[in-house]
Amino acid sequence: MPTNLPPEAQAKWxxxxKAxxxxxxxxxxxxxxxxxxxxxGTEKMEKFIKRRMAELREEIERRKARKKSKGPTLFVEKRxxxxxxxxxxxxxxxSTILASLTNARVEVSPNPxxxxxxVEGMMEFKGTQIQVVETPPLIQGGQGGPSNLAIAIAGNADVLGLVVNALEDPSSQIDELIGLLESRGISxxxxxxxxxIRRSRAAPTIIIVNKGKILDGTERDIRKLLSSYGIDRAWVEIEGKVTLEDVEEAVFGEKKYKPFIVFITRTDLLETTSVIEEIEQKYGDKAVMIIPFPRGLPSKDEIGEAxxxxxxxIRVFTKSRNEKKPSDRxxxxxxxxxxxxxAGIIHQSFRERFRYAKVWSDRLPYSPMKVGPDFILEDLDIVEIVTR
Ligand SMILES: Nc1nc2c(ncn2[C@@H]2O[C@H](COP(=O)(O)OP(=O)(O)OP(=O)(O)O)[C@@H](O)[C@H]2O)c(=O)[nH]1
Ligand SMILES: [Mg+2]
Structure with a gap:
């Protein structure tokens, strides 16, 4: 709770x-x-403010980078x-990981x-591609232009790959990287x-759309908390299990969550695999994948699918009536x-003139199967849409 802020602080808030x-x-x-x-009593608030300030600094950095580069060299457009x-x-x-996943031309060097x-490259796998971006190096503490840029790119990415050197206490490196990203608003x-929380003058009051559960309070507590921050008109949407602390954090901006993959490099130079096992123990449940490089590198299909x-x-392949094979993409x-x-994504007219579709998949009782408009698709389905 923002504990009885002095009036000048409230005015500043x-x-x-309004800024x-x-x-x-x-x-x-x-x-x-x-x-x-x-x-x-103000510790939590301090934490959130610092995080919000870091986020704002990143946003400023990102904008600057985009302006300066006038192209994809600094800010990386998603593909x-x-x-x-x-x-x-x-x-x-x-760079070693980027080069092994994509055709990007990148310099691998023992020099720091x-x-x-x-640098970006595209990882091709069944039906689609994932863009892989090598960010500038982070330095401990995370200060400095390259580090800030790395964090800005990380904050904009869909998934992070934490790359750690097996020979330099990789488990602590992961902790440090996670701590550093966390301190910059990336969880x-x-x-x-x-x-x-969406503040809006159009909201008559604080409207709470609760699709989840508040673990340590009531909707009334949320109203009280928000009004202590001067918020009296807003839509508040709750999904899943949340605490009042989560609500307070959301006042300072939504926290960004990024799933992550761990790449442990130089495992070929290890004498024992104990560090890999330690990392699997510690992060096995949290990471999407833990990849000991080079020998434990899964196929691009496996990484892409994960x-x-x-x-x-999901990836869906379309087929037209007069073709035998579905699209490659x-x-x-x-x-x-x-x-x-x-149908709507392919073309609006497909949606309007939709009659039925044929779906090919091993999961179906027979394939192809004729289905209606509400049929829910799954990864790797092949679909032919029949229109009027
Ligand atoms: N033996 C071995 N050497 C590796 C492995 N991964 C990276 N290296 C070597 O480590 C050095 C640094 O690798 P890079 O991929 O350039 O590292 P980076 O993180 O891109 O480094 P900077 O861009 O300079 O910050 C190079 O000499 C690589 O050949 C590995 O799995 N095994
Ligand atoms: Mg490099």
Missing amino acids: EEYS KTPEEKLQKLREFYALIPKHK GAAQLALVGYTNSGR FTTLRP LERPSGRVR IIRELGL AVILSRGSTVLDL
Whole structure:
């Protein structure tokens, strides 16, 4: 709870809430921070403010980078079904991983700080591609231009690849990387729930759309908490299991969660596999995959599929009536999409003139099977849409 803030701090908070540009917001937040009393009761708020300030700094950095580069050299436009950003300390082996997953031309070198600008490549696998981006090296503490850029790219990516050197206490490296990203508003821990606060004058009051569960309070507590931050008109959406702390955090911006893959490089130089086992023990449940490189590198199909599944995406191949084979390129849809959703994505007229579809898949009692518009598609389905 924001514990009885002095009036000047409250006034500053109001100014912050009204600020438009990230620069202005950062400035107001700094001033607000200077005005709040620092004690046990404000610790959490301090934490959130620092995180929000870090996020704003990244946003400013990202905008600057985009302006400066006028092209894809610094800020990396997304392509393909998803973007995987490789992050790690210098020499951890990011370029080595990028080169083994894609055809990107990238310099692998024993010298530190070889890759100071992002480099991208496309990882091809069944039906689609994933864009892999090597970010500039992070340095301990995370300060400095290259590190800031790496964090900005990480915050924009769909999945992170933490690249660690097996010979340099990789388990602690992972902890440090996670800690560093966490301090910059990027969480690698799967949230049990989600709170979204949309402030709007159009809202008559605080409207709580509760599709989940508040673990340690009531909707009344949420209203009280928000009004102590001067929020009296907003839509608050709750999904899954959340705490009042999550609500308070959401006041300062939604936390970004990123699933992650761990790449442990130089495992060929290890004498025993005990560090790999330690990492599997510690992060096995949290990471999408733990990959000991080079020998334990799974196929691109396996890596790609794991990412797609994690992000709740599916690949669907379309077929036209007069062709024997389906398309090589899949349409990427979110899990739960129907045949009619697919039709709409192909072309609006397909949706309007939809009659039925034929679906080929081993999971069906017979294949092809004739299905209606509400049929829910799954990964790797082949679909022929029949129109009027
Ligand atoms: N033996 C072995 N050497 C590796 C492995 N991975 C990386 N290396 C070597 O480690 C050095 C650094 O690898 P890079 O891929 O350039 O590292 P990076 O993280 O891109 O480094 P910077 O871009 O300079 O920050 C190179 O000499 C690589 O050949 C591995 O799995 N086994
Ligand atoms: Mg490199």
